[in-house]
Amino acid sequence: xxxxxxxxxxxxxxxxxxxxxxxxxxxxxxxxxxxxxxxxxxxxxxxxxxxxxxxxxxxxxxxxxxxxxxxxxxxxxxxxxxxxxxxxxxxxxxxxxxxxxxxxxxxxxxxxxxxxxxxxxxxxxxxxxxxxxxxxxxxxxxxxxxxxxxxxxxxxxxxxxxxxxx
Amino acid sequence: xxxxxxxxxxxxxxxxxxxxxxxxxxxxxxxxxxxxxxxxxxxxxxxxxxxxxxxxxxxxxxxxxxxxxxxxxxxxxxxxxxxxxxxxxxxxxxxxxxxxxxxxxxxxxxxxxxxxxxxxxxxxxxxxxxxxxxxxxxxxxxxxxxxxxxxx
Amino acid sequence: xxxxxxxxxxxxxxxxxxxxxxxxxxxxxxxxxxxxxxxxxxxxxxxxxxxxxxxxxxxxxxxxxxxxxxxxxxxxxxxxxxxxxxxxxxxxxxxxxxxxxxxxxxxxxxxxxxxxxxxxxxxxxxxxxxxxxxxxxxxxxxxxxxxxxxxxx
Numbered sequence: 001x002x003x004x005x006x007x008x009x010x011x012x013x014x015x016x017x018x019x020x021x022x023x024x025x026x027x028x029x030x031x032x033x034x035x036x037x038x039x040x041x042x043x044x045x046x047x048x049x050x051x052x053x054x055x056x057x058x059x060x061x062x063x064x065x066x067x068x069x070x071x072x073x074x075x076x077x078x079x080x081x082x083x084x085x086x087x088x089x090x091x092x093x094x095x096x097x098x099x100x101x102x103x104x105x106x107x108x109x110x111x112x113x114x115x116x117x118x119x120x121x122x123x124x125x126x127x128x129x130x131x132x133x134x135x136x137x138x139x140x141x142x143x144x145x146x147x148x149x150x151x152x153x154x155x156x157x158x159x160x161x162x163x164x165x166x
Numbered sequence: 167x168x169x170x171x172x173x174x175x176x177x178x179x180x181x182x183x184x185x186x187x188x189x190x191x192x193x194x195x196x197x198x199x200x201x202x203x204x205x206x207x208x209x210x211x212x213x214x215x216x217x218x219x220x221x222x223x224x225x226x227x228x229x230x231x232x233x234x235x236x237x238x239x240x241x242x243x244x245x246x247x248x249x250x251x252x253x254x255x256x257x258x259x260x261x262x263x264x265x266x267x268x269x270x271x272x273x274x275x276x277x278x279x280x281x282x283x284x285x286x287x288x289x290x291x292x293x294x295x296x297x298x299x300x301x302x303x304x305x306x307x308x309x310x311x312x313x314x315x316x317x318x
Numbered sequence: 319x320x321x322x323x324x325x326x327x328x329x330x331x332x333x334x335x336x337x338x339x340x341x342x343x344x345x346x347x348x349x350x351x352x353x354x355x356x357x358x359x360x361x362x363x364x365x366x367x368x369x370x371x372x373x374x375x376x377x378x379x380x381x382x383x384x385x386x387x388x389x390x391x392x393x394x395x396x397x398x399x400x401x402x403x404x405x406x407x408x409x410x411x412x413x414x415x416x417x418x419x420x421x422x423x424x425x426x427x428x429x430x431x432x433x434x435x436x437x438x439x440x441x442x443x444x445x446x447x448x449x450x451x452x453x454x455x456x457x458x459x460x461x462x463x464x465x466x467x468x469x470x471x
Binding site: 023024025026027028029030031032033034035036037038039040041043074075076077078079081131132133134 | 189190191192193194195196198199200201202203204205207208209214221227228229230239241245247249250252257294296300301302303304305306307308309310311312313314315316317318
């Protein structure tokens with residue numbers, strides 16, 4: 001009797017497993033370079049563009065005070081930068097051809113500013129600071145010496161304020 | 167008497183094991199390596215925006231299931247211009263994109279920029295702002311920020 | 319009919335049946351029996367390829383014989399509660415035909431090879447499996463069992 005030939009046995013069923021790796025934390029970093037430019041700058045604010053002195057009896061009012069000015073100074077400068085605020089008149093107080101010497105104009109101040117006498121030849125320091133900062137709500141009150149020797153008239157002069165932040 | 171006929175085998179089977187190792191992975195991309203804040207009048211511009219607009223950030227992470235993926239930032243110190251410094255807390259930001267948060271820069275601790283759960287790709291923007299003050303000494307200030315993305 | 323004649327008839331019937339039987343021999347081997355995908359960055363490796371395996375089929379039988387080799391996964395790739403769809407795994411096979419390319423399934427056995435008639439000596443195909451890579455996968459070691467079935471209906 002012829003025997004049928006049958007298929008071979010199935011292959012061995014050994015199964016291999018890959019060892020599980022420990023899952024470590026992953027990290028990625030990136031750098032960002034930051035720069036900030038801080039330039040020197042100066043900002044001056046006056047509470048009024050003009051001051052006026054009312055007429056008065058020199059015997060009763062030897063010095064006429066104007067309404068106080070409020071002065072704000074903001075500057076950015078080097079750490080040791082010398083910040084100055086000065087005033088300079090363009091000439092004497094004039095009414096037509098009649099002068100009143102500008103040196104008759106003086107001022108007093110509150111904290112942060114310095115009192116002084118106006119000049120038409122050299123800038124006079126009103127305030128000085130070191131470095132950057134805000135100096136706000138400073139007070140300056142002008143006064144005009146009153147005299148019987150003044151000719152009658154309306155006198156005017158222009159005072160230039162200069163704020164410097166190096 | 168008739169002998170029975172053997173039946174031929176119809177199938178042959180074998181097995182194999184398929185496995186995939188999926189490791190943790192983190193890839194962080196910033197749209198720029200440099201950010202600059204221009205000079206401005208502190209009265210007019212109290213918060214200076216960075217030139218070029220917001221920074222775009224893409225955080226890709228493969229992490230263990232349900233783990234916390236974190237993106238943080240820290241400065242290497244204050245903003246410096248020679249001997250003059252400005253505290254890095256002068257730099258703050260707002261953000262867009264799911265998972266991204268606002269914050270204030272620090273040079274002493276990592277500050278959270280974004281956080282997410284598990285694997286994925288997350289994109290957003292960070293709008294950096296510089297607090298502009300009159301009290302700063304003039305100069306060009308610099309600092310380096312390190313962003314760290316971690317996928318546990 | 320006599321008893322002797324009946325016996326001869328019976329023997330004749332048995333001998334006739336034995337002479338018409340066709341032997342069928344199916345042989346299948348897979349080596350190695352592990353398929354491993356290494357971890358890779360999806361940005362640089364959108365597809366991860368495993369080291370190829372050799373699949374050998376040998377079929378002995380009549381010319382009219384039909385044979386079929388299929389592969390079926392027991393499920394998705396699994397790592398604890400995390401899964402990767404097994405349909406993300408494809409393969410490419412040499413020796414086409416009778417071997418062919420395909421995509422793994424956990425529901426329907428997929429054809430790896432097929433033909434008619436004997437395949438003797440056997441044919442060996444180099445089968446290379448590939449996994450779609452993704453940032454969405456949970457980290458882990460995923461496994462599954464594949465069953466290769468060589469059959470003749």
